[in-house]
Amino acid sequence: MKITFFSVMMSILWGSVLILLFSLLRKKKSLAEVCSITGVVILYVFCAVRMLIPVELPWVMIIPNETIYNPLFNAIRYRVLGISIGEILVTVWLLGTVIQTIRLIVRYRCFWGKISAIKESGKNVSDRLTEEYGIQKVRIIMTDKTKVPMTVGVVNYTILIPEEDYSDREKELILRHELTHIKNGDLIIQFLSNVLCVVYWWNPAVYLFRKNLEQYFELRCDGTVTSGMSKQGLAEYLEILLKIYKNGNGNVGDSAIGVIEDYSIGGKELKERFERLSKNIERTSKRYIGRVAAFMLAAGLLIMSYSFIIQSDYPAPEMEEGSTEVTPENAYVVRQKDGSYTLRMDSGFQTDISEKSAEMLIEDGFALIEE
Numbered sequence: 001m002k003i004t005f006f007s008v009m010m011s012i013l014w015g016s017v018l019i020l021l022f023s024l025l026r027k028k029k030s031l032a033e034v035c036s037i038t039g040v041v042i043l044y045v046f047c048a049v050r051m052l053i054p055v056e057l058p059w060v061m062i063i064p065n066e067t068i069y070n071p072l073f074n075a076i077r078y079r080v081l082g083i084s085i086g087e088i089l090v091t092v093w094l095l096g097t098v099i100q101t102i103r104l105i106v107r108y109r110c111f112w113g114k115i116s117a118i119k120e121s122g123k124n125v126s127d128r129l130t131e132e133y134g135i136q137k138v139r140i141i142m143t144d145k146t147k148v149p150m151t152v153g154v155v156n157y158t159i160l161i162p163e164e165d166y167s168d169r170e171k172e173l174i175l176r177h178e179l180t181h182i183k184n185g186d187l188i189i190q191f192l193s194n195v196l197c198v199v200y201w202w203n204p205a206v207y208l209f210r211k212n213l214e215q216y217f218e219l220r221c222d223g224t225v226t227s228g229m230s231k232q233g234l235a236e237y238l239e240i241l242l243k244i245y246k247n248g249n250g251n252v253g254d255s256a257i258g259v260i261e262d263y264s265i266g267g268k269e270l271k272e273r274f275e276r277l278s279k280n281i282e283r284t285s286k287r288y289i290g291r292v293a294a295f296m297l298a299a300g301l302l303i304m305s306y307s308f309i310i311q312s313d314y315p316a317p318e319m320e321e322g323s324t325e326v327t328p329e330n331a332y333v334v335r336q337k338d339g340s341y342t343l344r345m346d347s348g349f350q351t352d353i354s355e356k357s358a359e360m361l362i363e364d365g366f367a368l369i370e371e
Helices: 005-027 030-052 066-077 085-115 123-133 168-184 186-199 204-225 231-247 267-279 284-305 355-363
Strands: 061-064 138-143 150-152 157-162 308-311 331-335 341-345 350-353 368-370
Touching: 005 030, 005 066, 005 204, 005 284, 005 308, 030 186, 030 204, 030 284, 066 085, 066 355, 085 150, 085 186, 123 168, 138 168, 150 168, 157 168, 168 186, 168 204, 168 231, 186 204, 204 231, 204 267, 231 267, 331 355, 341 355, 350 355
Parallel strands: 061 308, 138 157, 331 368
Antiparallel strands: 150 157, 331 341, 341 350
């Protein structure tokens, strides 16, 4: 098991293509119809895992591609002032990841600094509900520091409710929604999506991934909270959603679930939530079948995605009669003290090679020995 240029490329390719495909299917509403909302979340988690574990397994099947990968591989090895293009790109990538990580940590600490001094409130309602949901270590805070309800934290949770004129019934519905986020594990998955955005900060697909995933969290919570409700209860729930939307000046969500970020959803997303609730799309039997189908699909995609890898292909030169083929099993690369390179075979044959040739051989699996 190892990480190579080609294994990273395969992870980016698999994750980005599937995210875009799932997004297109979401617009047509066909993906959620087949897999259920929970099933779609499972598929999105697969995308994140595949992109965050870009390994090449020992039994992987190599698919050579000379047309695309050869020019690409040659381009990243091209050296400018003694530094390869690949090294420059990796440095920029890592630097951007460090900056994004620091930015996220600073925002998170600043946010917690603002709410840590606020006293816990709403105990008359929260004690009963947290016990019902089986959730420990959760604070309920009424505050003017947010315009919409939100939940933050990964281990110790805090639910923030705006200081609005909510009735006891409205507060209960809001808390049920937020506690469902916690019980579903949405905060942990949201944390994973933020890690994905930090690592692949330059890839637009990961931001689309986070935005879509946040909406699926809301849709799933809506379906769970309203399950078994009467028409009157459903009407009350829709009314509180609309009230929150208006109080939030057109934004009815925030990715503060897990870790603070700059993301909010608006009118189109709210309309989708209303449509699914009014049509009662998420039925219990359908949710179960959809979860099983999504899990099987995700497992199949995971196995298939690690089963083959596309690599560059350089045709081997024709060998003279009686010559021996050079392979990683019978030869290795030696780096001399002066920085030069030698290709040495077990038979005793050796020849000087250029640094570029040495890099290509090492990339193809030849061992490197320092002298």
